[in-house]
Amino acid sequence: MKIPALLLLWVLVLPLRAAEELRKFAFEKAEMGLPFRVSVYAADEAAARAGADAAFARIAELNAVMSDYDSDSELSRLSRTTGGAVPVSTALWKVLAHAQTVAERSGGAFDITVGPLVNVWRRARRTQTLPDAALLAEMRARVGYKKLRLDPEHRTAELLAPEMRLDLGAIAKGFACDEALAVLKQRGLPRALVGGSGDMAAGDAPPDQPGWRIEVAPLDAPDAPPPQIVYLKNCGIATSGDVFQRVEIAGQRYSHIVDPRTGLGLTDHSLVTIIAPDGMTADALSTAVSVLGPELGLKLVEETPGTAAHLVRKPAGKIQFLESARWRDVPRATR
Ligand code: AMP
Ligand code: MG
Secondary structure, rough: HHHHHHHHHHHHHHHHHHHOOOEEEEEEEEOOOOEEEEEEEEEOHHHHHHHHHHHHHHHHHHHHHOOOOOOOOOOHHHHOOOOEEEEOOOOHHOOOOOOOOHHHOOOOOOOOOOHHHHHHHHHHHHHHHOOOHHHHHHHHHOOOHHHHHEEOOOOOEOOOOOOOOOOOOOOOOHHHHHHHHHHHHHOHHHHHHHEEOOEEEOOOOOOOOEEEEEEEEOOOOOOOOOOOEEEOEEEEEEEOOOOEEEEEOOOOOEEOOOEEOOOOOOOOOOEEEEEEOHHHOOOOOOHHHHHHHHHHHHHHHHHHHOOOOEEEEHHHOOEEEEEEEHHHHHEEEEE
């Protein structure tokens, strides 16, 4: 009698002890031109490090597919084609297909064909001069999500206008976080958080915690409300806005996010944070909502299952603070 009872006790206690023995490890590495961080609970450092290395390797692999800076990337090679169906890899297909869905649903506010205009704004930032109207008009002729045709049956992409340029800057980081998290999970490390600047994907919660404790990025204004702290697990979170990258010309701030409908950098001083079932959805939506503005943006979020939005804006010098209905259900920490 005695031995089985002891055995039972041991079997019951073992999982508890295993959970207790998990320790948190964090690693950082520059990937996609940004600092990426992997936080993971593991039994020992070797397991954590091996997992993080594999996660970073996956991000590097995806960068080689989706970078618009690397002229050899699969994306850059696709961008150099015009009028011909090009077969694309599984990873690129997933991102292109998701991007086109968000483009459609946002009425073209989110648009990965925006590359030629993004280039113009990058140059404007370097030279501190506004692009002239003729150049903007020329670039706009190369932009428009309907000029990217996807064939789901054959998994091909076709660029319908000459000199187009695809830019996955608003969606690839979120996807990379999801993929890195999946790598950690496959290695038996599901309690993990992966994040680039502004984009994160959370796996299972840390032991004894309701989720990963994450501070929602605050607006860089002295009168902005204190940042909220949320607990997240098994979802993605992304923040977009002119706080991270912008250009100031003749006293006007322009964001690195372009409104494809006008060809201009956004001038709205805002920060949009989205929580979604995965990092890619959060990343794309945060950019889409930034372009759409609060009214249409929140409508898009309410219509997208499992997503929640938090917006801080400063129109006409006064702080405005908006949340979607589902944001109220996000677990919060009281500092
Ligand atoms: P994010 O920081 O996720 O909002 O992404 C911003 C980046 O996405 C920019 O640096 C551009 O590379 C790209 N981008 C700019 N405007 C748009 C847009 N309207 N739709 C999709 N991508 C965009
Ligand atoms: Mg984004």
